[in-house]
Amino acid sequence: MKNIKKITIIGSGFSALAASCYLAKSGHDVTVYEKNATTGGRARQLKKEGFTFDMGPSWYWMPDVFDRFFADFGKKTTDYYELIKLAPAYRVYYGIDDFITIADNLRDITIAFEAIEKGSGSLLNEFMAEAKSNYDIAIKDLVYRPGISPLELITAETAMKVGQFFSTISKDVRKKFKNERLIQILEFPVLFLGAKPSDTPSFYSFMNYADFGLGTWHPKTGMFDVVRGIESLARELGVKFQMNSNIEKIIVVHKTAKSIQVNGEIITSDVILSGADYHHTETLLDMEHRTYSEKYWDSRVFAPSSLLFYVGFNKKIKNISHHALFFDVDFYQHAKDIYDEPQWPKEPLFYANFPSVTDETAAPEGMESGFFLIPLAPGINDTEALREEYFEKIMDRFETLTQQKVRNTILFKQSFCKNDFVSEYNSYKGNAYGMANTLLQTAFLRPKLKSKKVKNLYFTGQLTVPGPGxxxxxxxxKLVSELINKQFLAQQL
Structure with a gap:
């Protein structure tokens, strides 16, 4: 591309890192400014007393999307990190000696379903065939469209599935399955989209194919391997990084983004692309340049916040798997406490991740690293006392369900909750995953990749297209880089 531009990128999460690679490949002069000391955004890494934790994303699903990303640069995923397929994928606990193990292949999962509910094995195969069809349409095609027009959703394939946009995952699952445990397992994957299964269109069953069809993977030494890999690719392509660089203002002249103010310094550029929280980015603009009002943001359905604990244990923990879901309390009451009547749940569901089961570098020899997560309503009150109360709640249940005492083996624990999401990531209401993918917040109905009011200002990440994850x-x-390049190509013609 002859029309080389100086491009400033705000933030270094996955979307910003990806965009930096695509834009640098096109020949642009790209610099990434990150407010924290390391890259990765919410996917940062915590190292403490010989233990290593992924601070954010811990599930590696849809490996084909990662492969496609690196292939765009003539590379392979294996050029940057090694993957391990988890077997089992995860375990779901319902009580003492009462759990369901999700295998690493659909055949064994089908057998497990059939053992719980007669006839459910064949029904699962039917459901998964539809989920795979949706995956092929959505992930291989639709999500690679920029969310500019509703016409993007109209294809020969989607025309045949229009009814799935007006039904829900919850309804579809319940038509086929009666056992409440199987229903919850099939509803679980769409929680990654940030909304209740009863509010998520049926078409999103492609997440079930991502789960049962493609499996759950683990980068050899954690999800931060992926951050390091993409950062390494970006540097190979010429991207520059400025850490500890807090963006204080986006300066607009004649309705055109001209520069950013960073730690008191003015940095000019031809394009400003923000991978930071969309709402926060707009607060860096003067009021007249903001596309979306506070009323708009407040009316959106946001994915949950989370209470996280990073825990170092001085011994190996028994009766656990790499990923474990604790569904021994009311699944739907917890969802109600997040979305319908926001409050701290009396009896929370929780997720536990023990990376040291798979990765020996995650903890010192003979010890265990544990990551615990409780989904919470965004904007909820967050205090140290509440954090401690809920740690005790989940430890009581964890010890009971896994039949062991672990509190006396804890070397340390470090918490992270709504207030930290706000202070560390400028996250709107402290949400952890972005804006939910409900029917009215899908594709062209999400905040736009390109500012409507300010020329040369763009956005990327989980509050815009295509969504969380x-x-x-x-x-x-990739989508935002294509829009930027399209703009400059049009200027040359």
Missing amino acids: VPPALISG
Whole structure:
């Protein structure tokens, strides 16, 4: 591309890193400004007393999206990190000695379903065939469209599935399955999209194919391997990084983004692309240049916030798997406490991740690293006392369900909750995953990649197209880079 531009990127999460690679490949002069000390955004890494934790994303799904990203640069995923397929993928606990193990292949999962509910094995195969069809349409095609027009959603394939946009995952699952445990397992994957299964269109069953069809993977030494890999690719392409660089203002002249103010310094550029929180980015603009009002943001359905604990244990923990879901309390009451009547749940569901089960570098020899997560309503009150109360709640249940005492083996624990999401990531209401993918917040109905009011100002990430999750973040980076290049190509003609 002859029309080389100086491009400033705000933030270094997955979407920003991906965009930096695509824009640098096109020949642009790209610099990434990150407010924190390391790259990765919410996917940063915590190292403490010989233990290593991924601070954010811990599930590696949709490996084909990562492969497609690196292939765009003539590279392979294996050029940057090694993947391990988890077997089992994860375990779901319902009580003492009462759990369901999700295998690493659909055949064994089908057998497990059939053992719980007669006839459910064949029904699962039917459901998964539809989920795979949706995956092929959505992930291989639709999500690579920029969310500019509703016409993007109209194809021969989607025309045949129009009814799935007006039904929900919850309704479809319940038509086929009666066992409440199987229903919850099939509803679980769409929680990654940030909304209740009863509010998520049926078409999003492609997440079930991502789960049962493609499996759950783990980068050899954690999700930060992926951050390091994409950062390494970006540097190979000439991208420059400025850490500890807090953006204080986006300066607009004659309705055109001209520069950013960073730690008191003015940095000019031809294009400003923000991979930071969309709402926060607009607060860096004067009021007249903001596309979306506070009323708009407040009316959106946001994905949950989270209470996280990073825990170092001085011994190996028994009766656990790499990923574990604790569904021994009311699944739907917890969802109600997040979305319908926001409050701290009396009895929270929680997720536990023990990377040291797979990765020996995650903890010192003979010890265990544990990551615990409780989904919470965004904007909820967050205090140290509440954090401690809920740690005790989940530890009581964890010890009971896994039949062991672990509190006396804890070397340290470090918490992260709504207030930290706000202070560390400028996250709107402290949400952890972005804006939910409900019917009215899908594709062209999401905040736009390109500012409507300010020329040369763009956005990427989980509050815009295509939505929450690591694979969508990589796609978002590609989509916005294509829009930027399209603008400059048009200027040359």
